[in-house]
Amino acid sequence: MLTTLAIAGYRSLRELIVPLTTLTVVTGPNGSGKSNLYRGLRLLADTARGELIPSLAREGGLQSTLWAGPERFSRGMLSGEQPVQGTARTEPVSLRLGFAGDAWGYAIDLGLPLPGNSQFQRDPIVKRECIWSGAVLRPSALLVDRRGAALRTRDDAGEWSAVAQPIASFDSMLTEFADPKTAPEMIAVREQIRSWRFYDHFRTDTAAPSRQPQIGTHTPVLSNDGADLAAALQTILEIGNPAALDAAIEDAFPGSQIAVTNHDGYFEVTMRQHGLLRPLKARELSDGTLRYLLLVAALLTPRPPALLVLNEPETSLHPDLLPALARLIADASTRSQVIVVSHATRLIAALERETASQSIVLDKQLGATRIVGDDELDIPAWKWSAR
Template sequence: MITRLAVSGYRSLRDIRLVLGSLNVVTGANGSGKSSLYRSLRLLADVAQGRVIQSLAAEGGLQSTLWAGPENFSRKMKAGTETVQGTVRSKPTGLKLGFAGDDYGYAIDLGLPQPSSSLFSLDPQIKAESVWTGELLGRANAFAERRGPHVRVRAETGAWRETLQNLASFDSMMTHCADPRDALELLLLRERMKEWRFYDHLRTDRDAPARRPQIGTYTPVLASDGADLAAAVRTIMEIGDAAGLAETIDDAFPGAHVEVTATDGYFDMAMYQHGLLRPLKMSEVSDGTLRYLLLVAALLSPRPPALMILNEPETSLHPDLLVPLARLIARAAKDSQMIVVSHAPKLVSALAEEEGSMSVLLEKHLSETIVSDGETPSWNWPSR
């Protein structure tokens, strides 16, 4: 489980550090930085997938995503008695992302490229990376380090061994140096990060794939857009928590249940509701009903990930569905660490009542995202 998350230099997240538990609820007003925090988690996951550079490019490049304010605020700036202005920088400009748990921690430092004639001169460069044991990086507990093109790994004897001298600036040691013989921990951490699951674009529009029959195969993990809903639900029925599936649907829609049918290999799903003489196909149900069913399929996955992140799951849901949704999320938090980004007060308050829930309230001050009344854990970034 991730117990600490740190982001520096990303959009409004000048320097933010969070303590995390098994069920975490991130909330705040519009523009407070919730989406930036969510995207920073996606960037961390992209490191393990080998596409962090491409993801930053899709956001407009590193220059477009860097914190636009001063490196630090003076007391007078914070008090409003002095104009906010740039100061002499003491550290290199960069975007830093990191997390740690009781077992391992990881951090990456992405910086601006050196001027060149290359057409790829706008690509950010990976300046430093580090993997360590425990929650806080130190000299003695790091076991893999990257500085510029050089990568070294600590052997069982405790001595450092250089494994690469020419790693490209757009390649991470997480994808190019993980080896079951020389860097098993690095490999295990990469595979764990690759399994992080994000849901923020479950389609419910008229043309959503979930509204039409789809070819069905065993689907223990719902697709990010929900296209394979019927197959995911049938998988839960056959090899997952079928009783839990029935309970959560009845909790949200009393007296209702769903059935999955197959025709020539194509799976379709229908919902039986109390008072109706025939079931409703997915093409007929409301956006809110479909979205709730998608969330059920995602959260009751027979293959729960180490970490699942939901971004504004309340979208299109009727307020009456938010409390049942909170119970569903709490059920999933028993098997996966959950981070829920929401600005729905009813969902936030319902989740706050669940055992083990931790609240992260974000606010803006001088355009910087800060955590209101939150604990700020210690954190060390790897040096370049």
């Protein structure tokens, strides 16, 4: 389980250390940084898939995603006695992402290349990358250490060995080096990150793929866009927990049942509702009903991930559906660690009543995202690796 998420220098996340538990609910007013936290976590996941630099490019490049405020605030700025203004920079430009858990910690530090003849001067490069044992980065806990192109690993006796294979400045070591003998920790961290799943803003418009019949194959993991909804639901019915699926539908829509019809290999979701003479097809369902079915398929997956992240799952749902969704999320948290980013009061209140849940409220001070009441929370210790 992850116990700490750390992001620094990304948009409004000037320096944010977030404690995590089995079920973490992130909330706050509009513009407080909830979406930045979600996107920062997705960027962290992209490191293990070789997609970090392209993802930053889609956001406008490193320069567009960096913290836009001063490097530090003076007491006068914080009190309002002085205007916010830039100060002389003493540290290098940096975007840093990291996490720590029960067994491992990982951090990556991105910066700008030195001036040269390359046309890729706006392409961020990896300055430092580390894996360590335990919750806090210490020299004695380091297991894998990457500085620029140089990579070294530590054996069981504590001796360091350099890896002869250099790593390109724009690649993460997680995707470029895999040796179960000299660096088993790297493989463990990479596979852990690759198992994370993110769901946000399922399409429910009239042309949404989930409304159309799709070729059916075994689908233990719902796709990000929900196109394979029918196959995912049928997989739950056949090799997952059909009783839980029926209960989730009954909880939200009393007297209703879903079924998956097979038209020559094309699967389609149908829903029989109380009082109707025929089942409704997916293209006839309301946006809220279809979105709830998508969330059911994601949360009742027969192949639970290490981490499941939901961004504003309440979108398009009627408030009366939120207690049922909360019960579904709480049940999923018994099989996976879950992070929910939401501003739906009713959903948040229902999730906060769960014994294993923790609520993180974000706000902004001088443009920087902070955790409200962080002095009352058990903020974990965190230390970034020096370049």
